[in-house]
Amino acid sequence: MATAVRECLAKAQRSAMHLEMRDSYMRDDPEFIRWQEGHRYNPDDRESWWRSWLEVVADTTGRGVRMRRLRVVSEPLSDYVRYEFDGTFTNVAAGEDVRWLPRSRSRGLLLPALDGWVMDEETVILHHFSGDGQWTGPHMEVHHDGELARQYATAYEAAWERAIPHAEYRPT
Numbered sequence: 001m002a003t004a005v006r007e008c009l010a011k012a013q014r015s016a017m018h019l020e021m022r023d024s025y026m027r028d029d030p031e032f033i034r035w036q037e038g039h040r041y042n043p044d045d046r047e048s049w050w051r052s053w054l055e056v057v058a059d060t061t062g063r064g065v066r067m068r069r070l071r072v073v074s075e076p077l078s079d080y081v082r083y084e085f086d087g088t089f090t091n092v093a094a095g096e097d098v099r100w101l102p103r104s105r106s107r108g109l110l111l112p113a114l115d116g117w118v119m120d121e122e123t124v125i126l127h128h129f130s131g132d133g134q135w136t137g138p139h140m141e142v143h144h145d146g147e148l149a150r151q152y153a154t155a156y157e158a159a160w161e162r163a164i165p166h167a168e169y170r171p172t
Helices: 003-011 030-036 052-062 079-094 146-162
Strands: 015-020 066-073 097-102 116-119 123-129 135-144
Touching: 003 052, 003 116, 003 123, 003 135, 015 146, 030 079, 052 066, 052 079, 066 079, 066 146, 079 097, 097 146, 116 146, 123 146
Parallel strands: 015 066, 066 097
Antiparallel strands: 015 116, 116 123, 123 135
């Protein structure tokens, strides 16, 4: 995970919202390739799947920051999003609240064009990806802009209300 996100999470005091809207990211990710080859995390063997990003999540939520991840997805799910779904229990175990919003339930919502984060409704981190899900340069923009953050947060909250909690979501 990029340093800017980790730095902002370390400073967050109240909330961290992450919006993901692509059907594919970083298809050359070694963990995704392992998943395609049949590897699955064993929920009962925490040491086999716990990683540094989950420490960041646990530290952030442990300070009382509400950390949420919203995934807007096409159904049926792409292979990459199925990979994410299979591993989301790790995010939840670390303290993140994750919801899924099928695009079919997003009618009438005005969502941002870029994935990204909103921290404490003050900071926005926008991500830039190519059409095939690879980072493009500059791949992140950090904005300390309360108005932009409020715009993103308003869109995020509207989508969050329609989204399905991870424990209840059954992909088609």
